[in-house]
Amino acid sequence: xxxxxxxxxxxxxxxxxxxxxxxxxxGRERLDAEKIALYVVQGLREMPxxxxxxxxxxxxxxxxxLASLELTLENAGALAKAREMLLIPQNDxxx
Numbered sequence: 001x002x003x004x005x006x007x008x009x010x011x012x013x014x015x016x017x018x019x020x021x022x023x024x025x026x027g028r029e030r031l032d033a034e035k036i037a038l039y040v041v042q043g044l045r046e047m048p049x050x051x052x053x054x055x056x057x058x059x060x061x062x063x064x065x066l067a068s069l070e071l072t073l074e075n076a077g078a079l080a081k082a083r084e085m086l087l088i089p090q091n092d093x094x095x
Contacts, residue, residue, distance in 0.1 A: 008048065016041045036082045043079035046072040 016037045023033035050068045053060045 008045075012041050012045055015044075032085060036085050039078040039082035039085070043075050043077075043082065046075050 019037040019040060020030070020033045023036060024030055028036070046068065050065075050072045053065045053068050
């Protein structure tokens, strides 16, 4: 299980770094790009576990599935933050 967590962490870190580079290339300030990418990864990181649990739902207790769903939904708020930052024109960013 530790290897899976390590591989998953590496994958999400690669995703975060790649997204930062894409956003910077598109004209975002690096700090904003870093924040957006972090929010995106935070919003997505529980999704693979939930998908796995649901695809194997017969072998996992309902309580475990519901706990994973709750974490996924809690972290979904980070995607809303990323969306808000992406929708704000570069010139209007004051924070």
